[in-house]
Amino acid sequence: MLKPTVGPIIGHTTTNHARIFIRGELQKNLQVFAGLRYRASNTTQWSNALLIKLDESRDLSDVFILNDLQEDTEYEFQTGWFCPMSPVHTVDSVAELPLQWPRELYRLRTRCNKPLQARAYILGSCRYLRLTAGVPILPLLGDRIFTSINQLIEGAQPPISATVMSGDQIYADDLNLIAPDRSYKDILCKYRAAFSQPGIQRLMSGTSTYMILDDHEIEDNWPANADAADAADDELYRNAMAAYELYQVSHSPAYALTTNGQLDHASLEHYWYQFSEGDIEWFVTDTRTRRNLSGDEPRILDEAQEQALCNWLINSAARVKFVVTSVMFFPDRQLNGDDAWQGFAQQRLRLLETVRTHSIKNVVVVSGDVHGSLTSRLSHSEDADFEIHTVVSSPLCNSKLLPYAKASTFVLDQPLVRTAAGDYSHELTSEVISEDNFAHMVVEADHILINYHDRDGKQLQSIAIKLR
Structure with a gap:
């Protein structure tokens, strides 16, 4: 899996939700997929991989949606893109592949709803x-x-x-x-x-x-x-x-x-x-x-x-x-x-x-x-x-x-x-x-x-x- 060519961009974030943009790259007319996994900081268990097939009509970019997050909590995530050699892969089938995640860790923090907080x-x-x-x-x-x-x-x-x-x-x-x-x-x-x-x-x-x-x-x-x-x-x-x-x-x-x-x-x-x-x-x-x-x-x-x-x-x-x-x-x-x-x-x-x-x-x-x-x-x-x-x-x-x-x-x-x-x-x-x-x-x-x-x-x- 390769690092995003653009991004990740952390967008709209709430107490339990975050949007993360990434872009991949076209290689030899192969299909392009993107993946993301996340976990609460200071924990060891990663989430299941979120996977998206990237499309040229969207300039090989898309947005991952993270739901059911905990309020006022720091999360870390890894993300990247890859091109499987087989032309018949789908989002479901690439989920079975042994993905090699990029080493870089990114972090985001969910919102806190407490009033009067600085x-x-x-x-x-x-x-x-x-x-x-x-x-x-x-x-x-x-x-x-x-x-x-x-x-x-x-x-x-x-x-x-x-x-x-x-x-x-x-x-x-x-x-x-x-x-x-x-x-x-x-x-x-x-x-x-x-x-x-x-x-x-x-x-x-x-x-x-x-x-x-x-x-x-x-x-x-x-x-x-x-x-x-x-x-x-x-x-x-x-x-x-x-x-x-x-x-x-x-x-x-x-x-x-x-x-x-x-x-x-x-x-x-x-x-x-x-x-x-x-x-x-x-x-x-x-x-x-x-x-x-x-x-x-x-x-x-x-x-x-x-x-x-x-x-x-x-x-x-x-x-x-x-x-x-x-x-x-x-x-x-x-x-x-x-x-x-x-x-x-x-x-x-x-x-x-x-x-x-x-x-x-x-x-x-x-x-x-x-x-x-x-x-x-x-x-x-x-x-x-x-x-x-x-x-x-x-x-x-x-x-x-x-x-x-x-x-x-x-x-x-x-x-x-x-x-x-x-x-x-x-x-x-x-x-x-x-x-x-x-x-x-x-x-x-x-x-x-x-x-x-x-x-x-x-x-x-x-x-x-x-x-x-």
């Missing part, structure tokens, strides 16, 4: 990895920050529950004006290269990773730059989404399980999803593929997603509610801000009014996109009980051709929006970081601590958000 997360977005002819150029630059994240995770207390990547995990367009990636084959190649670099591979093989796309998984400022009458743009979108579903969505909660506890490949209805841990809940929005730019009121979320988000905000009993949006919720930009929530003012106001009129506490918006990191606070002139915080973490690795955001990038000297019921005004609660960075966020009983670190792991600043 929990920690890694936040980041916008990871640029330049490829030429399918080969990474200076790959250490695009992977360097993940080595620093791994070093922080090793000694982190509380332990890191998950990494949340809020967009632009790849740059499919890659600023390549000569031959931008548009084919399915080329975009798959980009994912394989991006997710198999040693630093990010180590991170995702040991920590649950949740992802949502932004524009560069397709094309810069998609869909504003798309031509509805252009068949090539339609083909680009289909190719980009097919690759995205394999490498980012497949191990997320967006897919349902079948009645026998396996991944239901036919169940994907939308890319937005929710997950939770104890008294902390997350709503990860899709602010890219359900946009409607026509009509009197442009929408960044489709109607069903907006309604689901509002219902969750109103009805969830979570102590802290994190809303992930790949583009900035606030503050607005001085220039070219219409790609973010600034361009969808009516829908944004409806969400703000939902939070304010229902007196919803401890709402924090997590985003990326702007190639600068910051925290900010939104208040209301006539409602002292209202506040929403944003935590922005971007970029993990910038291109030298793209500028970093600065404080002067944002509109900070006037209210975000004026209404008859009062003004929504915002302020920065941190400095704006204008370099490659990631955020280490710790949710305590009475506050959230956000520590920003540079690509070498050095702490840049620390911000505390008081919980109510």
